[in-house]
Structure formats: C-alpha cells, structure tokens
Amino acid sequence: xxxxxxxxxxxxxxxxxxxxxxxxxxxxxxxxxxxxxxxxxxxxxxxxxxxxxxxxxxxxxxxxxxxxxxxxxxxxxxxxxxxxxxxxxxxxxxxxxxxxxxxxxxxxxxxxxxxxxxxxxxxxxxxxxxxxxxxxxxxxxxxxxxxxxxxxxxxxxxxxxxxxxxxxxxxxxxxxxxxxxxxxxxxxxxxxxxxxxxxxxxxxxxxxxxxxxxxxxxxxxxxxxxxxxxxxxxxxxxxxxxxxxxxxxxxxxxxxxxxxxxxxxxxxxxxxxxxxxxxxxxxxxxxxxxxxxxxxxxxxxxxxxxxxxxxxxxxxxxxxxxxxxxxxxxxxxxxxxxxxxxxxxxxxxxxxxxxxxxxxxxxxxxxxxxxxxxxxxxxxxxxxxx
Numbered sequence: 278x279x280x281x282x283x284x285x286x287x288x289x290x291x292x293x294x295x296x297x298x299x300x301x302x303x304x305x306x307x308x309x310x311x312x313x314x315x316x317x318x319x320x321x322x323x324x325x326x327x328x329x330x331x332x333x334x335x336x337x338x339x340x341x342x343x344x345x346x347x348x349x350x351x352x353x354x355x356x357x358x359x360x361x362x363x364x365x366x367x368x369x370x371x372x373x374x375x376x377x378x379x380x381x382x383x384x385x386x387x388x389x390x391x392x393x394x395x396x397x398x399x400x401x402x403x404x405x406x407x408x409x410x411x412x413x414x415x416x417x418x419x420x421x422x423x424x425x426x427x428x429x430x431x432x433x434x435x436x437x438x439x440x441x442x443x444x445x446x447x448x449x450x451x452x453x454x455x456x457x458x459x460x461x462x463x464x465x466x467x468x469x470x471x472x473x474x475x476x477x478x479x480x481x482x483x484x485x486x487x488x489x490x491x492x493x494x495x496x497x498x499x500x501x502x503x504x505x506x507x508x509x510x511x512x513x514x515x516x517x518x519x520x521x522x523x524x525x526x527x528x529x530x531x532x533x534x535x536x537x538x539x540x541x542x543x544x545x546x547x548x549x550x551x552x553x554x555x556x557x558x559x560x561x562x563x564x565x566x567x568x569x570x571x572x573x574x575x576x577x578x579x580x581x582x583x584x585x586x587x588x589x590x591x592x593x594x595x596x597x598x599x600x601x602x603x604x605x606x607x608x609x610x611x612x613x614x615x616x617x618x619x620x621x622x623x624x625x626x627x628x629x630x631x632x633x634x635x636x637x638x639x640x641x642x643x644x645x646x647x648x649x650x651x652x653x654x655x656x657x658x659x660x661x662x663x
Contacts, residue, residue, distance in 0.1 A: 304517040304529040304537075311562065314515030318539060318570045328577040335544055338536050339498060345528035346457045348499075351464070352380035352662065359469060361389065362646055363638070368630040369393050369618065370428035374641045375435070376444070379465035380662050382653040383458070386444035386641045387415060387437030387466070390428035391475075400480035400612040401470045402427050403496070403503075404436040405463065407487025407596075408520060414442040416636040419596045423484075425631030426605060430614040433476050437466050439488065439522065444641045447652055448659040455522040457663060463496040471502065479504065480612045484604055486510050486553075486596035491523040491538070498544035505611055507604045509553040510594050512542045514566050516559035543571045547580035551607040553600050556590035564588050602626040 309317065325331040343349055355378035363374045373389045392399060404424055406414045414420070415436045424434040440458055441450025452458065463483075471478055482505040485493045490511025497506040511518075514537055518524040529536050542550070552568055554560035560567070568586040575584045587603035605626070609616040621627050642648045653659050 302527040302530045302532075303524060305524040306517065306519045307515060307559075308517045309515040309537075311515050314513070314537065315562075315566050317535070317537060318514050318566065321540065322570060322573065325574070325577070331546075331574055331577050334540075337534065338540055338544060341531055341534060341536065342495065342499065342528045342541070345531065346460055346526050347454070347663075348457065348460065351461060354465065354468065355379075355381055359472075360641065360646070360649075362641075365634070365638070366393070367425065367632060368429070370425055370631075372425075372634065372639070374639060374646070375469075376641045376649075377465070377469055379458075379462045382651050382662055383447060383659060384445070384649065384652060385437050385462045385466055385469075387435055388424070388639050390424040390434040390436075392428050392431050392433070395431060395475065398477035399475055400432040400482065400608075400614065401473070401476035402432045402434045402481075402608070403463070403466055403470060403483040403485075404434055405483070405485035405489035405492040406436065406439065406442075407485065407489045408439070409487075412636050414438055416443065416639055418633045419486075419601070421633040422628050422631050423596060423601050423604070426601070426619045426628050427608070427614075429618040429630060430605065430609060430616060431618075432482075432608070432612070432614060433470065433473060435466060435470050437462065447654055448656050451521050451525075452656045452659060453521075454526065454660065454663050455520075456524070456526045456528065458659065459492060459522050460495060460499070463492050464500060467496070467500060467502055478502065482506065482608055482612065484509065484608075486600075487594060488518065488520060488523055491518050494538065494542040494545070495528075497548070497550075498541050503545075503548070505549045505608065506542075506545050507551045507553065507607060508542060509596050509600055509604070510555055510558060510560050512538055512552050512554070512563065512567050512571075513559040514539050514562070514570075539567050539570055542567075543574045545584075546571075546575045547578035547583055549583045549607070549611045550585075551604065552584070552586040553603060554586065554588045555592040555594060555600075556588075557593040561590075598626060598628075601628075
C-alpha cells in the first residue's frame, strides 16, 4: 500500500504539508486510497472475532499511540490556580475566559460555558475545534453555538484553542511535536473540567470537528474518564489527518504494525459514540465502510446500540446545524440533558438564544489580563519543556 501524501492543500481547513518528506512510519493525509483503506479494515476484522481478541488488539493500538507520541511519562501537572475572568450572563448560560497550565509555562486557553440556575451535578463536555480561520478556531459561530446550546441544555462546556490558534500563541501550530502537545492539552483540559465541583465525572463527553474530531477520538482512546464521544467529519479508513498536529508523530505505524483512525475511534467501545459524517470529504463512506467495522467491535461487547452514525450526504466539512442537532439528541439521551432548551415541539432546532460574541470578548489575554510572566515563548522553549 503506497502512501500518497495528498494533504488536500486546496482546502482552507487543512494544514500545509511538511517541508521535508515525512519518515516512512508517518501516515499522513490520504495515506491509502479508498479501496486500500477498506481492504485493510477487512483484513483487520479477521483478527478479532471475540471481545478478548479485540481487547488484545486495542492494547497494542494504545501502546503504539503512547510510544509514538512520547506519552509514556507526562510532564508534571502544574499546581497553579486556573485563570478565570470576564463572566458574562447570557440567555440561560454564562461564558468565562479561561487559562491554565498544561505543563510548566505552557497555557491552555479557552472559554467555559456554564448553565444558569443548574442544580446538583451536571455533565461536562470538552469541545476542541478544527483548523478554521476568519474567525479563528473557537471564535467560530459554529463553535459558540454548540457550546452555548449544550450549556443551555444543562452541561458545563469547555472549548480550548489548538496550539497556535486563538490565544495559544506560545508556539507555532506546526511545532515539531504538536501532536504530543495537543494531546497533553486535551488531558489537562479534562483535568480542569473534572476539577469543577458541579461536573459529574460519570457524564463526561468530548466532541469536535475536523482536527478537533481527531483530538476527540485520540483523547477518548487514551483516557477512560471520557464516557461519550462524538467525533465529527473525521473518522476515515483512508485519510489520516492532513496536519502535523494529527499525524506528525508515528502513532499509526511501526514496522509491521499498522492501524488507522477507524480502529483508534473504536477504542471508545463500549462507551457511547456517535460518528458524524458528510458526502463531501473523507467521511463520505462512513455508512458502508467505517461504521459497520466499528459497530461490529461494539457488538463484541454486546453494546451494538451504543454506537450510531449521522450521515449528511449533501453537506460539507463543518459542524453545521444538522450535525449539531444530531449531536445534541445523542448527548441528551445518554446524559439526561434538557433537549427542549434547543428543540421546538415540532423537533426543529432553535439556537437563536445563543448569541455569538466577538473574538475580543472571548480572548483570555489582553491589556487587563496579560499573559503570565512564566509563559514560555517560541517553539524551542516549548520543545524543551516537552
């Protein structure tokens, strides 16, 4: 199976290719043709006919991710107090600006959405974003809509910057070990979410689109604290992510060992998972290729009903209205959220109560709230910390 390394440079949401030819053990972009991706899944399916077979395979996959991403020993978790400021009361929810250290001197930046007048413990949702610009990342309307809507439904939601996006300007997005850094950031974001006293640790989800979809299924694969996952427009048998932050470290291949993002997504089993796909990108085959493979793995646990897909043949690569609607219904059903806060009686989605804010309002660091004095600056300094 010959790598094609087609990184979809013509698409605005993808990152540029590496300046140098990647090593043989990196699987990047359209690493397989569609036929090759499907053939690999057929070959892999023959290896696990029992739950024990799959669990042995799953252990191999996790081991390769951890080794390939150099995550055997995480940097020490900082003990500094998170920065939380600029609370705004919206229609049924609040928004705050947040920063905290994921490793000494490196700050995760984002926004925290909380339901108003919630009682008792509530679900928590992490919301990583994709490679979007104009506006950047978490400032996108589609991101603000899903975070605000989930908060109105009764969940605490944290959306955080990709490295090099938004307020996360301590290193370039294409820093050499960006995959490792973003994975650590996701783990520390989960730490932060679970540190909030109102968050119910038994009801924690992660959902993101595009590159945020990659972060979604990798975090779910590595961290059992995630109880539900909704990767949007990213799980593919032939496409491995077009950016160094998704496939810039050898997490898919070593020697004769080969996996793909379908098997990695399946590491969520038996936890609930919804695959969201569309007809215009690398997820166009989800109903016939990726979903049946993952569902079969869930069936080995006797939990075939825990995995679903929502496919939108006429739609494109985004986290648009209909995709968000599918996600809201799935999370509401599993986490007992109040879907009437965003759906009309006739079942149509109504997000008008969520008012997007401008980027300046959502930024963590500004003249009143400067970046902390210990913040590392530049790729070399961040790489040393990693």
